[in-house]
Structure formats: structure tokens, C-alpha cells
Amino acid sequence: MVDFGFTLVPSSRINLDLFDKEKYEELVSMEPDVRICMACGSCTAVCTAGKFVHTSLREAMEDIFNAKTDNALESLRACQLCGKCAMVCPRGINTRHLIMSITKVYSKK
Amino acid sequence: MIYEGKQKIWSDYQKDIPDDHYFYVRSCIRQSFFPASEATFLDITRNRLGKDIFETEHHTTCGGIAYHSDTIPQETVMTIIARQFALMAKNGYENYVCSCITSFGLYCETMETWREFPELEAKIRENLWKSCKLEFAKPKFLIHASDLIYKYRNQIAAQAVRKLVNVHTGEPLRVVEHIGCHYSKMFPSKGVGGAEYPYVLVGMIEAWGGEIVDYPERRHCCGFGFRQYFIKGNRGYSLSNTHKKFESMEPFKPDLIITNCPGCPYFLDRWQYVIAESTGKTYGQDGHGIPALTYEEVAGLVMGYDPWDLGLQTHQVSVEPLLDKMGVEYDPAKKYLGKNGKDLGAPAPCACLK
Numbered sequence: 001m002v003d004f005g006f007t008l009v010p011s012s013r014i015n016l017d018l019f020d021k022e023k024y025e026e027l028v029s030m031e032p033d034v035r036i037c038m039a040c041g042s043c044t045a046v047c048t049a050g051k052f053v054h055t056s057l058r059e060a061m062e063d064i065f066n067a068k069t070d071n072a073l074e075s076l077r078a079c080q081l082c083g084k085c086a087m088v089c090p091r092g093i094n095t096r097h098l099i100m101s102i103t104k105v106y107s108k109k
Numbered sequence: 110m111i112y113e114g115k116q117k118i119w120s121d122y123q124k125d126i127p128d129d130h131y132f133y134v135r136s137c138i139r140q141s142f143f144p145a146s147e148a149t150f151l152d153i154t155r156n157r158l159g160k161d162i163f164e165t166e167h168h169t170t171c172g173g174i175a176y177h178s179d180t181i182p183q184e185t186v187m188t189i190i191a192r193q194f195a196l197m198a199k200n201g202y203e204n205y206v207c208s209c210i211t212s213f214g215l216y217c218e219t220m221e222t223w224r225e226f227p228e229l230e231a232k233i234r235e236n237l238w239k240s241c242k243l244e245f246a247k248p249k250f251l252i253h254a255s256d257l258i259y260k261y262r263n264q265i266a267a268q269a270v271r272k273l274v275n276v277h278t279g280e281p282l283r284v285v286e287h288i289g290c291h292y293s294k295m296f297p298s299k300g301v302g303g304a305e306y307p308y309v310l311v312g313m314i315e316a317w318g319g320e321i322v323d324y325p326e327r328r329h330c331c332g333f334g335f336r337q338y339f340i341k342g343n344r345g346y347s348l349s350n351t352h353k354k355f356e357s358m359e360p361f362k363p364d365l366i367i368t369n370c371p372g373c374p375y376f377l378d379r380w381q382y383v384i385a386e387s388t389g390k391t392y393g394q395d396g397h398g399i400p401a402l403t404y405e406e407v408a409g410l411v412m413g414y415d416p417w418d419l420g421l422q423t424h425q426v427s428v429e430p431l432l433d434k435m436g437v438e439y440d441p442a443k444k445y446l447g448k449n450g451k452d453l454g455a456p457a458p459c460a461c462l463k
Contacts, residue, residue, distance in 0.1 A: 001386065001387055001388075001389070001460075002383075002386040002387055002460070003387075004344075004383055004386075004387060005341060005344075006341060006342075006344040006345040006348065007345055007348070007387060008345060008348055008349050008352055008384075008387075008388070009345040009346055009348075009349045
């Protein structure tokens with residue numbers, strides 16, 4: 001087989017019907033600032049763990065809106081709660097608290 | 110069902126295509142991808158059908174590739190386009206026909222932008238005069254070359270020496286038609302049949318005796334998409350688009366794909382090679398692929414042109430199974446001979462794709 005340097009990518013179909021509104025509202029009640037995140041990615045850019053393992057709050061937020069909560073939890077699994085992201089957030093979100101809230105809400109089956 | 114009502118609705122999906130007198134502009138990439146297609150278009154329209162199609166060596170690119178790659182400002186593109194239109198008027202034409210779907214979409218977008226923002230049109234008019242000393246003009250009719258072949262489809266059928274029929278079984282060939290996204294998805298009223306029922310290629314196939322294949326991903330993009338392809342890191346998405354289409358059409362066993370865009374035949378053709386060589390999967394019969402041809406090439410085949418004069422040897426997927434089905438006579442020894450019999454050299458054989 002020839003290696004072209006690129007290959008077929010698996011389907012990334014998003015089914016928004018699977019979006020769990022109740023859980024999202026639960027997250028909002030716990031963490032109202034979740035609504036003001038603009039997904040700029042500053043948090044991801046400064047993430048200490050992100051340099052070594054896959055972890056990204058921006059991706060996790062996107063995954064939650066795209067009804068891929070398992071991916072969101074996976075993106076935050078390696079977070080050490082150092083809080084560096086909270087220092088750079090232009091919207092002043094307490095990202096450390098947000099990460100804990102996401103984990104708490106979406107870990108419940 | 111009220112037949113007259115249906116006819117009226119369908120008439121809303123048609124577009125005015127003048128019969129004659131056109132200013133023709135070529136495509137940048139089609140001339141290298143499928144070098145004989147534009148020459149075949151000109152030969153059919155001028156010499157076989159006796160139409161007045163004028164072209165000038167002074168026209169340039171429309172700037173579409175740079176525009177869609179975000180490397181050129183919109184006003185610059187508009188000035189380039191204004192120059193093309195000015196050349197048309199300077200040569201005494203008011204009907205503009207272009208070979209490329211990207212150009213067609215960009216011309217439609219530009220005309221619409223000028224209509225909505227007259228102050229921008231005034232600025233481009235000024236730019237054109239300052240840079241080229243040419244008078245600003247707009248075409249009365251903006252047509253894609255496939256619209257013209259669609260218009261002439263019955264005249265072509267009348268001169269045809271063969272049909273899109275399997276000569277061994279007598280059955281019509283099963284044809285997949287693929288419309289370029291920029292033909293009617295952006296401005297539905299500018300395409301025959303609109304975005305919902307694009308009829309430009311279907312009309313040709315029906316007139317020439319073939320049978321259209323309707324499959325689930327029929328209106329899916331071919332996978333070109335400019336940035337999907339230009340950036341190597343994104344190329345997997347381009348490939349996956351094409352793969353999705355082929356997986357969808359495979360159960361219907363198409364004999365042929367006909368397209369009206371520069372990128373679509375290229376990607377539907379070349380990606381079959383990449384899919385075959387990277388996964389081992391082929392979509393045609395006996396390890397062959399499905400030939401993806403331009404509408405000019407298909408018109409040329411039914412009108413009796415030599416397949417090697419049509420440039421079918423420049424396709425990655427071998428066209429011989431299709432030629433055999435149609436009963437086209439060809440000399441395999443001449444496949445890779447250029448004009449004056451010069452040997453062009455055969456490409457290296459593929460491991461999986463015959």
C-alpha cells in the first residue's frame with residue numbers, strides 16, 4: 001500500500017438531537033459563566049498539561065455543544081487543575097471551577 | 110396532478126440561454142487537467158454546429174483560486190473580472206460564456222454584489238479605467254459552457270454516431286451526473302433546474318441515450334473545496350468526501366460519471382487511484398475504476414471523436430472498459446502518442462487500480 005501522507009478520516013457527523021439540555025441547564029446553574037465562553041482557546045494555548053497529553057477546555061466546550069460529552073470528559077481527564085488558564089481567560093471565567101463542574105455534571109450517567 | 114401547473118413550476122427553474130454569439134473564456138486548471146475538453150467544445154460549437162464563439166488571447170484568470178484561498182482582496186478580483194467583461198464588450202459581444210464553474214460562481218457573485226452595492230461597482234469602474242483604460246461593461250447573459258452544450262444537446266444527438274448504450278446488451282449506460290457546487294448551489298436561479306433539480310447534465314445524458322443513476326449522496330461535494338485540498342493536512346477530508354460519494358454510488362454499478370466542473374472530474378478521477386492504492390478498494394468492474402469525464406468529452410464520444418484526441422489518456426482511471434461498452438474503436442498503441450506521433454511516455458502502472 002502507498003503512503004500518501006494523508007488518509008481517509010472517520011465520519012465526524014454531529015447529531016444535535018442528542019444534545020442533553022437538562023444536563024446543560026444543570027451545568028449553567030452550577031457555573032453561569034459557561035454561557036460567556038467565546039471559545040477563543042487562550043486556555044488551551046497556555047495549558048501546561050496540554051503540551052504533553054491531549055487536554056483542551058476549548059475542545060471540551062465544543063464537544064458539549066456537539067453532544068459529544070464523552071469526548072469532552074476525555075479532553076479534561078489529564079487536567080491537573082493548576083489554574084493557569086483562569087489567569088489568561090479574557091472573559092474572566094473561573095475555568096478551574098468550570099472544569100470541575102463539567103466533570104461533575106457529565107460524569108453522572 | 111395538474112400537468113400545466115407542473116410545467117409552470119418547472120419553467121421557473123429554467124434560465125435564458127441565447128442561441129448564438131458568445132465571448133468565450135477558458136479555465137486555468139481545465140487546460141492542464143483535461144487539455145482537450147475546451148478545444149472539443151470550440152470544435153463542436155464552431156465547426157459542427159456553426160455557432161459564433163469568440164475567444165481572445167488577452168483574457169486572464171478570473172482570480173477565483175486566489176480568491177477562494179484568501180490570498181487576494183475581493184476588489185482586486187472584481188477588477189480582474191471587470192477587465193474580462195470589458196474585453197467582451199470591446200470585441201462586440203454581450204453574451205459571456207465561461208468554461209469554469211469556479212469562474213461562473215465568482216462572476217455570479219460579483220454581478221450580484223455590484224447590484225446590491227452600486228458604490229462598489231462605481232469604484233471597480235474607476236479601478237478598471239485607472240489600471241487598464243478600458244470601459245466598464247456587464248454581460249447581458251452570463252452562461253456556463255455546460256449550459257450551451259445543454260442547449261445544443263438535441264443538435265448534438267442529431268449528429269451523434271453512437272449513443273450512451275452498451276452495445277453488447279443494448280441497455281442504456283448507467284451514468285452518475287455530478288454538478289459543480291458553484292454552478293447552482295450559491296445562486297440557484299443561475300443554473301438550469303436550480304439547486305434542487307439541476308438538470309443541465311441530466312438533459313444531456315437523456316438526450317444521448319444514457320440512464321441517470323440516483324443515489325443517496327448525489328448532491329454531495331466532490332471533495333475539492335479549495336482549502337480542503339490545498340493544505341496537505343486537510344487533504345484527508347477531501348479524500349473522505351470523495352470516498353463517501355463512491356461508497357454511496359457503488360451499489361448502483363455506474364458505467365460513467367459526467368461532470369461540469371474543473372475540480373470534480375479531477376478529484377473523482379484521481380482520488381479513485383489514491384483510495385485504491387491506500388486501501389485496495391476499487392469501484393468499477395474487475396479492478397477498474399469508474400471513468401469520470403467532462404461533458405465535452407462525453408459529447409465528443411457520442412459525436413465520434415477519437416478518444417485519444419479527446420485526451421482520455423490523461424485520466425487516471427482507464428477508459429477502455431467504457432469505450433468497449435460503447436463500441437468505440439480505438440488503437441491502444443496510440444494511447445500515449447501526442448500530436449505528430451510523438452511518444453508522451455506511459456505512466457507507471459498502479460498496484461491495485463487497473
